[in-house]
Amino acid sequence: FSRINLSKSQRSLIRLELEKEFSNVLNYLQFIISTYNQIDILSKIFSCLSKWLEFGISILKIEILFEYLFNSLNNDNLFDDVYNCLSVLFTSPDALKYPSTFSCLLPYVIQFETILDQCLTIGNKEKTECITKLIMQFGENLVQLIVQMSMTTNSQSQILSHNFCRLVMKCTEMKGQYPIEETCSALTFSFWNTLEEEIISINEKTNQDILLELFRSYFENLIEVLISKGQLPDNENIFTYEDKELFRCYRSDIIDTMLCMYNILGNRAMKGKLN
Template sequence: FSRIVVSKAQRASIRAELESQFPTVLSYIQFIISTYNQADILGKMFSCLSKWLEFGISIVKVESLFDYLFNSLNNETIFDDASNCIIVLFTSPDALKYPSIFSHLLPYVLQLELILDQSLMIGDKEKAEWITKLITQFGENLAQLIIQMAITPNQQSQTLAHRFCCLVMKCTDMKGQYPVEETCSELTFSFWYALQEEVTSIDDDDKRIILLELFRPYFERLIEVLISKGQLPDNESIFTSEDKETFRCYRVDITDTMMCMHNVLSNRAIEVLANHLLLAVEQNQSWQRQESIIQLVGAGSEYVPLDENQILPRIFSLLPKLNFCNSSIINATLMVLGQYSSWLGHHQETLQNCVHLCINALSNPELIQSASIALKELTMENRMYMSKYLNDIFPIIKNVLENVHVQPNDRIRCVAIIGYILSAYASKIVIDHLNILLAPEVNKLLAYLSETNVDQNTILRKQNICTTLSFISVLITTIGYCGDQSDVDDNDQQQKAAENISEIPEVV
């Protein structure tokens, strides 16, 4: 119907005629249900019903088929066809037009838990995934209905809404390592996003506060589940290369879901993480759990206000006590320092305890990427304060730049770090350091340009020239950087930084 090219009036006329004939179609569907049990015939019947639902037939007209649809999920031969039809049913545009009809569907959805448990018991991952998809599809498309049922005076409706949230949480907290042992938990993230979106979008302040109190336990429990599900495995050999990439994407989805929790819970989200981190340190829990918590702390960097001074200091005070026995947890910690660079600039008593972790990590090939990212953010946001670390950082970065095995992007970030720090110094100090840094790069550039055999390795030669020019460009640009600073009181240093730009041509 959607592909027919006709006028608007003709389309309306055709739609009206088709809708008038649906009772006949429904009677025939009911006849097939009562007469046949062959999977192929019933499969065509489900396909027919799906097409009519997609066409826009009101859900009210198919309410009589609810029992049969959900009971069909117990029949292995027609499970797939019935599932596809129910998915179409759940995505009906009538959802909020007929809330009472859809609320009648909720008990059917809750009964899916039995099929889910049976599937998990026999190790049928594919069927468990399908059931989880049905459950979360209902919740995602009808999150507003779940909210309405949760605050209705009707106790039965409230109970159904809370039972549904518990069922989705059960799917999120599916036992086993994703994606090797289970593939269901990832499907549920969209529901939690939809639920927090509905809660936060309520205009009525009083109603929003009530809803937040109702659903807060689920959101806080979700944070705990995300910590567990996001943990790196004890033995990564269980992963194929494809599994590793799938799990990496899964952790990105977990981080996105955590951002939703920061959005809906505000500072309470970071407080929950702080409590879990404290427990992990005090009980000497695995580095994998500590690393997972740190990852989720990073997800809140955009939501925590710069003047927050109760929870984040607790978290940063725990960082030196983490179990740094693996490069993954060190990398995660370094990334968090970079993500909170603005906040750290407003809390320099905390910043001074974190700087050397970044500086020391620059010398480690496994850590240089995250260390250089973090240190670049810290120096850019807090160049005046960070300038006092010039003598600590410069020798290390000089060694890094001389290492031929360092990746170009890491070199560029390292030179940017030095540039931001030098931007806070007087021109003589800047020139002294420029002479050390630029001389090798200029010599490289001259060597590339003087190569006589231009026919061989032309592409590599061009890449080398571009990389060297980028190096020089970034260094000069960052030395002249004067951004918004957390420590803008040092006017004398700022004046010195402004003088640097006019001195750079002397070195070049």
């Protein structure tokens, strides 16, 4: 739609008409779900949803399909299409317009841990990386929501916020030598940097101090994990030339992330960790 050469008025009229018809599209998608079980047909549902989300349809209009969408991620035959659809959903520029809706999605995201564990058990690196990417896309785009939920008086929201951070940390400290045995830890650095920036940006000093205490344990643990992950292997011969270059970039990203942690924790928190 964005690539079609139209005047502004024409584009607005067409968009309005398409949005009017989405209810019919949604009804048809629900009919397909309830009637068919062929993978090739069902996979088109997620491609269709992805296109409508990219078009800009409100996520509120597809809430009825959320449970089906997330449950379908467990279907290996539908995984790629569901992954692409969730990726579009999680990276929506309008995500923060719907905090209550995305708060309701957070429990589904935390349940990705089950799929992650299954992938790690069977050694499916590609799928492990996809699940990690989804977790990070949600976290990076909605870090403000994660922070807000941690400060609410609602204990369930607080628990969800911390469980999400725990899940990210699990991805950060994933066992194995980067980039040979695992490639997921590097995907998490941006979330921690974004979280640090969000806390630092809080204008009210009291709230900033509260947030620092809430997330301090994650930041301190992160430093220890990064120091460990950034160490050279005992036998560097396991690296190909390409591996060495990837690991060099990885260590550079680790340094940048540790500088962010230093920025928020200061000297006292860093003392003793670099010995």
